[in-house]
Amino acid sequence: MNIALFSDIHANLPALQAFFKDVDSRNPDALYCLGDLVGYNIWPNEVVNEIRSRKIPTIAGNYDFGIGRMSNECGCAYKTDHEKDNGKISISFTNSIIQDDERAYLRTLPAHIKVEFQLNEDKLNLLLVHGSPRKINEYLFEDREEKSMLRIMEQADADIMCFGHTHKPYHRILYSGVEGQNYFRHAINIGSVGKPKDSNPQGGYVMLTINDNSSVLDKDSIHVEFIRFNYDVEAAAKAVEESILPNDYATSLREGI
DSSP states (O other): OEEEEEOOOTTOHHHHHHHHHHHHHHOOSEEEEOSOOSSSSSOHHHHHHHHHHTTOOBOOOHHHHHHHTTOSOOOOOOOSHHHHHHHHHHHHHHHHHOOHHHHHHHHTOOSOEEEEEEETTEEEEEEEOSSOSSOTTOOOOTTSOHHHHHHHHHHTTOSEEEEOSSOOOEEEEEEOOBTTBOOEEEEEEOOOSSOOOSSOOSEEEEEEEEOTTOBTTBGGGEEEEEEEEOOOHHHHHHHHHTSSSOTHHHHHHHHTO
């Protein structure tokens, strides 16, 4: 089974359209969105309606949660006063242009999606979250201490945990065995479709392959492919520059930062 997972579009319609073109060519068996449809660009309504029209199972990102409730907080961890000021402009702008029906949709999105597989007479749990199972805006970076990551996954009963929020893709295989028995868990950050932050401006997503022989006992039986695709970055960047949004967001799109 090939499962396409994408996240963090952030109102970037050109990126989302290019993503759909790429993922449709690969014909996955299932497609899930891990949230943050809105913020930082001019097309929140269009992005929401593209997702809705395709009936894609979607969870709430922290930005979706804030905009859905007309909050002036997005749950973002800005590091400097300049970033905070820019963030205030972004959430105010998004709140001003999002329409009632689209806001209501964001408000109803679930926090998590859990998919349980029965393979080889064993259970295999796939958990989809935005930030972490504990908090919608918790950042799970690649350098997080292994014990901490394992604790989060074990408490959530997640054998494969997919998430976004940091906009930096990675795949960590964590050994969770006891008393000499192998048990492997997979932590997968699926990156960002519309606002990558790994110095690559291409949009990104993940194709997760689970076969009939996939097992927590065999770390190589679960395949993760990181896919990058081109889109019209200039169109997205110029849309920012022609709006009241900070030009810093256009630079971020061009440089993938």
